Amino acid sequence: MAEKIKWKVLSVVLPLGLCVIFVALLQAQVIQNLFHLKLIQLPLPSQVLLELLENVDKIASDAVITMRCVIPGMLIGAVLGIALAAFATVLPNVGYGSLTLMTALNSVPVLALAPLMNRWFSSDDVAKAAVVTIVCMGGMSVNAFKGFNTLPAFSLDMMKSYASTKGQIFMKLRFPNSISYLFVALKTNVATGMIAAIISEFYSKKTAGLGYMIKNSLKVGNHKVRGWAYILVTAVISIVIYGLICMLEKKAVKGGRTNKK
Amino acid sequence: MKKWIIKHRRGISTAAWIIALFVVWEFVAFLLADVFHDSMAENKLPYVHDVAVRLVDNFGTIIVQAKITLVRALYGYMWGAILGVVLAILMRLSKIVEKTAMPYLVMSQMIPILGLAPIIFCLVKDLNTARTVIAAYITFFPISVNMLNGLKSVDEQKLMMMKSYASNKWQLYIKLMIPASLPYLFVGLRLAAPMAVTASILVDTLSAKDGIGYIIVYSLAGGGTVGQFWPAVVTSAVMGVLSYYVVALIERIVIPWQKNKEV
Numbered sequence: 001m002a003e004k005i006k007w008k009v010l011s012v013v014l015p016l017g018l019c020v021i022f023v024a025l026l027q028a029q030v031i032q033n034l035f036h037l038k039l040i041q042l043p044l045p046s047q048v049l050l051e052l053l054e055n056v057d058k059i060a061s062d063a064v065i066t067m068r069c070v071i072p073g074m075l076i077g078a079v080l081g082i083a084l085a086a087f088a089t090v091l092p093n094v095g096y097g098s099l100t101l102m103t104a105l106n107s108v109p110v111l112a113l114a115p116l117m118n119r120w121f122s123s124d125d126v127a128k129a130a131v132v133t134i135v136c137m138g139g140m141s142v143n144a145f146k147g148f149n150t151l152p153a154f155s156l157d158m159m160k161s162y163a164s165t166k167g168q169i170f171m172k173l174r175f176p177n178s179i180s181y182l183f184v185a186l187k188t189n190v191a192t193g194m195i196a197a198i199i200s201e202f203y204s205k206k207t208a209g210l211g212y213m214i215k216n217s218l219k220v221g222n223h224k225v226r227g228w229a230y231i232l233v234t235a236v237i238s239i240v241i242y243g244l245i246c247m248l249e250k251k252a253v254k255g256g257r258t259n260k261k
Numbered sequence: 262m263k264k265w266i267i268k269h270r271r272g273i274s275t276a277a278w279i280i281a282l283f284v285v286w287e288f289v290a291f292l293l294a295d296v297f298h299d300s301m302a303e304n305k306l307p308y309v310h311d312v313a314v315r316l317v318d319n320f321g322t323i324i325v326q327a328k329i330t331l332v333r334a335l336y337g338y339m340w341g342a343i344l345g346v347v348l349a350i351l352m353r354l355s356k357i358v359e360k361t362a363m364p365y366l367v368m369s370q371m372i373p374i375l376g377l378a379p380i381i382f383c384l385v386k387d388l389n390t391a392r393t394v395i396a397a398y399i400t401f402f403p404i405s406v407n408m409l410n411g412l413k414s415v416d417e418q419k420l421m422m423m424k425s426y427a428s429n430k431w432q433l434y435i436k437l438m439i440p441a442s443l444p445y446l447f448v449g450l451r452l453a454a455p456m457a458v459t460a461s462i463l464v465d466t467l468s469a470k471d472g473i474g475y476i477i478v479y480s481l482a483g484g485g486t487v488g489q490f491w492p493a494v495v496t497s498a499v500m501g502v503l504s505y506y507v508v509a510l511i512e513r514i515v516i517p518w519q520k521n522k523e524v
Contacts, residue, residue, distance in 0.1 A: 007356070011364075014360050094274060096275065097271070097275035097277055097278035104498055111474065112477050116494075119305050238372070242367075242371055
């Protein structure tokens with residue numbers, strides 16, 4: 001028991017300690033000197049924090065502009081991905097190919113998608129959300145398909161022996177079984193979705209949003225610190241959403257049946 | 262014949278979907294161009310056969326550029342794989358390392374690294390180094406996590422046996438742990454391969470003079486041959502898929518005993 005508590009404490013203390021050491025090394029310019037980087041390339045943590053506090057309003061409004069495309073995009077992508085996986089599960093012979101196609105579509109680089117969506121949709125926001133939807137759909141469909149089909153041994157036979165319909169098998173066996181797989185996909189989609197949105201903003205016509213500001217601040221010589229502040233905010237937003245999904249997951253699989261090994 | 266169909270039903274289904282995609286694509290392109298007379302039709306979605314013709318026309322250039330991008334991707338991928346495996350072994354050896362590194366591993370995936378490509382470039386000042394760093398950065402995570410998973414799921418009885426033979430750590434890893442976790446490692450390697458390709462393509466677009474990503478961006482901006490855009494996009498998708506299957510093929514060769522088992 002004591003052993004368990006010790007590791008629980010250590011699993012918080014150790015990473016935090018590393019973080020503190022790293023920030024301190026940055027602040028003391030040790031890392032910069034080690035890699036021969038100028039402050040303009042890798043600014044001090046204090047500079048970034050100051051910049052962040054000074055521009056908090058502007059950064060918040062940019063964050064809203066980006067996130068109002070990312071969140072709907074992620075949700076729609078998740079729903080479509082699950083629907084596609086369900087289709088491929090219920091009609092395996094017909095549907096399987098659609099999943100393969102989906103993985104192929106998924107490897108179309110985001111940066112080819114982004115300008116394309118800009119041409120398809122006149123609204124900038126819709127174009128951005130569409131890119132996020134497409135990238136999130138791929139990951140979700142593959143994971144959901146795995147969840148629908150990696151069933152405990154004999155469970156399918158049991159359901160069949162009870163003469164359950166395909167619908168019942170799906171609702172009572174496949175879907176509950178897939179929950180933890182769905183969450184894995186949701187979690188990976190946070191990063192994928194954010195990346196997609198940021199890269200789309202590199203190409204968008206609008207001159208606001210996290211991605212635009214990152215790219216633009218880094219281009220302009222004396223605004224590099226601002227770029228870092230935006231990067232920090234972007235990372236924090238992703239981590240917060242990730243944390244929220246983890247909390248949801250704990251709620252959803254409460255009472256026991258996780259499918260992890 | 263019937264047996265053949267049943268055996269290859271997944272392949273047939275995939276082929277059918279690919280054909281269906283092209284048919285729908287062709288039809289939508291037809292609608293845009295000849296029914297709605299959209300002035301942007303050529304840009305939004307050109308005819309499939311147009312793309313095919315252009316692909317054939319530009320085949321030489323595109324293959325050369327694709328090869329450049331792939332070779333660079335491979336370099337970053339190798340670094341990512343080496344780092345990932347080493348880190349996994351370190352984490353398996355020491356719980357302290359695992360507890361310290363694991364949160365960072367997860368967090369590292371939350372940082373939209375591809376979006377940060379400009380900053381990596383600004384840090385290392387050299388495009389090829391930036392490419393290697395980014396490709397390695399996004400590939401090492403799935404490799405490391407899966408490898409660690411594999412190292413942790415080695416059969417307890419086999420471990421006991423090795424211990425009862427008084428094998429040392431080195432023998433334990435070389436003879437049992439690493440071979441036993443190869444199937445898991447390959448899951449990670451397969452996942453990471455298309456990511457490395459994407460990373461390499463993205464870095465092409467930054468300010469490189471060549472590579473498939475460069476073609477995409479350059480033809481989009483209108484500076485180059487506009488006709489190369491669609492063939493390049495199709496090629497980049499094919500490259501991603503291909504990289505996955507190449508790794509899967511290597512897996513079959515390296516660990517043939519795992520052929521019918523999925524991890």
